Amino acid sequence: MKKIDVVGAVILNEKNEILCALRSQKMSLPGLWEFPGGKIEANETPQESLIREIQEELNCTIRVGELVSDAAYEYPTIIVRLITxxxxxxxxxxxxxxxERLIWLPIDQLFTLExxxxxxxxxxxLTTLNINAQNLKI
Incomplete structure (x- = not known):
């Protein structure tokens, strides 16, 4: 089975809200929400990849902070390792x-999305971390 490594950004704003991205109808898994990001290219660190992907997808520049999660999920035809x-x-x-759409949500409302x-x-x-945008060392 094919395996891919991808990165995702848990982007926080000054209100401690997280940016959530709705996958478009042109993407696999359309209509589901995700953290923006993408595939890690050859010779890129996960952090470099994330900065590049966010620039391409969202037209903005980010500073990458600490690791949130590194987990693999086995879909029917592919195994995705997502590093956020x-x-x-x-x-x-x-x-x-x-x-298709971007929204900002507080951490305690993330589970309201599919x-x-x-x-x-x-x-x-994220629900186990005590995240506060003002205290982040990003």
């Missing part, structure tokens, strides 16, 4: 170039 990091926007405002299965371990990790 806390992040903060340092330049620009997110624009949905590839996603997430892609690979993203669920990140949400579980």
């Amino acid at each position: 990091y806390l992040a903060k926007i340092v330049d620009g405002a997110p624009i949905a170039n590839e996603h 997430w892609a299965p690979a993203d669920l371990p990140t949400i579980e990790a």
Whole structure:
């Protein structure tokens, strides 16, 4: 079975809300929510990949912080290893170039959305962390 390594950004704003991205009808798993990011390319660190992917997908620049989750999920035809990091926007405002929609939600409301299965371990990790955007070292 094919395996891919992908990265995702848990982007926090000043209100301690997290950016959630709705997968478009052109993507696999359309209509499910995810943390924005993408595939790690050859010769890239996960952090470098995440900065590049967010620039491409959302037209903004992020600073990458600490690791949130590193978990694999086995879909019927592929195994996805999703590595997520806390992040903060340092330049620009997110624009949905590839996603159908973007919303900001508090951590305690993340479970109200229907997430892609690979993203669920990140949400579980976030609910156990005491995250405060003002105290983050990002």
